[in-house]
Amino acid sequence: MTTIAPLTSLSHRAKQVEDAANGAASRTRGELAEQVSHARDAAHHGASGLQAGAAVVRDDVSAWWGDLHRSWSTNVARIRRTEDHAKADHDAQRAEARADRAGADADAALALAYAALDEAEYALLDSSLARMDARDARDAV
Numbered sequence: 001m002t003t004i005a006p007l008t009s010l011s012h013r014a015k016q017v018e019d020a021a022n023g024a025a026s027r028t029r030g031e032l033a034e035q036v037s038h039a040r041d042a043a044h045h046g047a048s049g050l051q052a053g054a055a056v057v058r059d060d061v062s063a064w065w066g067d068l069h070r071s072w073s074t075n076v077a078r079i080r081r082t083e084d085h086a087k088a089d090h091d092a093q094r095a096e097a098r099a100d101r102a103g104a105d106a107d108a109a110l111a112l113a114y115a116a117l118d119e120a121e122y123a124l125l126d127s128s129l130a131r132m133d134a135r136d137a138r139d140a141v
Contacts, residue, residue: 004124010117043076072112079105 020039024032082101 007120014113040080044080 020035024035027035
């Protein structure tokens with residue numbers, strides 16, 4: 001049975017991300033570096049979870065989601081490699097370009113999150129409708 005509890009967690013997590021982004025400018029370099037490290041670890045853990053989820057995709061789950069999990073993990077790994085190489089560069093123009101790329105990556109991740117929420121809403125509502133149809137079919141017999 002599908003539950004909406006993950007939506008509450010997602011909403012809470014989105015607020016945490018918003019607060020972290022809004023507070024970033026007021027942090028010291030050391031505080032921000034530590035926050036970035038924690039966020040990277042959390043993102044890595046989340047990507048690992050997606051990989052594990054993709055590995056055990058049940059037959060009744062769309063193969064599209066499995067493909068999305070694999071694609072997301074591949075893209076995250078590419079972004080991390082690019083970031084690791086760029087962090088060694090202290091040139092101001094290159095640092096600014098890296099900031100622009102990181103911002104664009106954030107925008108893309110947010111767009112994906114919005115699309116995933118739209119898909120989740122559809123799937124949750126469709127699941128409820130299918131359960132209603134199943135109940136009605138049982139009651140009709």
